[in-house]
Amino acid sequence: MTTLKVLFWICLFLVVYTYVGYGVLLWLLVKLKRLLKGKAAPLTMPQDDSLPHVTFLVCAFNEQDVVEMKMENTRQLDYPKNKLHIMWVTDGSTDNTNDLLKTYEDVEIVYSPDRRGKTAALNHGLSKVTSEITVMTDANTLVNRESLRNIILLFQDPNVGCVAGEKRILIRKDGKTAAQGEGLYWRYESTLKMLDSELYSTMGAAGELNAIRTALYPPMPENALLDDFVMSMRIVDQGYRIAYAPEAYAMEYGSADLHEESKRKRRIAAGGLQSSWWLRNMMNPFHRFIVAFQFVSHRVLRWTITPFALIALIPLNVLLVFMNAGTIYTLLWILQVIFYLAAFFGYYMEQHGKKSKLLYVPYYFFFMNLNVFYGIPYLKSHQHAGTWEKAKRA
Numbered sequence: 001m002t003t004l005k006v007l008f009w010i011c012l013f014l015v016v017y018t019y020v021g022y023g024v025l026l027w028l029l030v031k032l033k034r035l036l037k038g039k040a041a042p043l044t045m046p047q048d049d050s051l052p053h054v055t056f057l058v059c060a061f062n063e064q065d066v067v068e069m070k071m072e073n074t075r076q077l078d079y080p081k082n083k084l085h086i087m088w089v090t091d092g093s094t095d096n097t098n099d100l101l102k103t104y105e106d107v108e109i110v111y112s113p114d115r116r117g118k119t120a121a122l123n124h125g126l127s128k129v130t131s132e133i134t135v136m137t138d139a140n141t142l143v144n145r146e147s148l149r150n151i152i153l154l155f156q157d158p159n160v161g162c163v164a165g166e167k168r169i170l171i172r173k174d175g176k177t178a179a180q181g182e183g184l185y186w187r188y189e190s191t192l193k194m195l196d197s198e199l200y201s202t203m204g205a206a207g208e209l210n211a212i213r214t215a216l217y218p219p220m221p222e223n224a225l226l227d228d229f230v231m232s233m234r235i236v237d238q239g240y241r242i243a244y245a246p247e248a249y250a251m252e253y254g255s256a257d258l259h260e261e262s263k264r265k266r267r268i269a270a271g272g273l274q275s276s277w278w279l280r281n282m283m284n285p286f287h288r289f290i291v292a293f294q295f296v297s298h299r300v301l302r303w304t305i306t307p308f309a310l311i312a313l314i315p316l317n318v319l320l321v322f323m324n325a326g327t328i329y330t331l332l333w334i335l336q337v338i339f340y341l342a343a344f345f346g347y348y349m350e351q352h353g354k355k356s357k358l359l360y361v362p363y364y365f366f367f368m369n370l371n372v373f374y375g376i377p378y379l380k381s382h383q384h385a386g387t388w389e390k391a392k393r394a
Helices: 002-037 067-075 097-101 118-126 147-154 177-199 227-237 258-278 289-303 306-322 327-351 357-382
Strands: 054-060 084-091 107-112 133-138 160-170 209-213 241-253
Touching: 002 177, 002 289, 002 306, 054 067, 054 118, 054 147, 067 097, 084 097, 084 118, 097 107, 107 118, 118 227, 133 147, 133 241, 147 160, 147 241, 160 177, 160 227, 177 241, 177 289, 177 357, 209 227, 209 241, 227 241, 227 258, 258 289, 258 357, 289 306, 306 327, 306 357, 327 357
Parallel strands: 054 084, 054 133, 084 107, 160 241
Antiparallel strands: 133 209, 160 209
């Protein structure tokens, strides 16, 4: 029984630490840092004539439906036009994407006739960039007008090699569990990223909006499933940090439904497993302790061990209850039953087109962890290719 108890408490600790404990500990460490060192001095926005040249890079595959929207949004960016270079990298597009882009005189089109995936497109596009800074964004996202200036501001720190923008989820139809769950998740993620950045470095940058010092770009294997994460973390591995810019944000609609969201989650889960292995040297606490601590706590645990610990809690708790291990185990089992019932009813209501903000939280949490297991066969079937099917948006 002692072994079962030890295993149970280890699993419970992993689950609580990964999803709650790390955030609390991170908040406390940031507070302590402020107390000991004070807040960092504010950076000064450079004058227009001192701003660096920026390449605004968009990777696209068959994006004819959003070209006009994206270009209109790009035209509204507050940045000197003579220092802003627009590049679209079209990876094997077979629709009218290229023809539409040719109508814009100031757009550089980098075209590859073969579809090899976003990582191959990034490698191709970045090889053509000559500007000091490259800002990357997705074709289907809208970027706020001040984003480039807010990104460039953080590059005033020479230790910053990458800047991560914020991702915001738009909800077109009220009651969409996928979009609401995704939006809640990204609000929590944004808080963690902000605290990570203040402690030392944000752990990864999302592809919706991020920027790098072009010279630091590490060409990546074309079978990378999380190109944005691997790229940004390899810059951290070079000794730089990722700064978080909440005032620079990309907006996109959430997934149309949970089936479409599952496509994203299983790819992300597979990419998380892949990148955890590729970046395993960064987990060495004797190399750079703070990076290892943040990387393992924020990323590696939720992609590897913790989902298994979450599932293991069920049989371990049942065994301990039947063995009369103590009242605490009975209470924890009751809490588990309530949680999974709430997740089930959240699923039931979603399937019947009903809305429950209270129930979609446990449902989305369980759904998110379940897709880690779906990510294992996904990784096996996609380990030699970086192409993937886009999720339909709401």
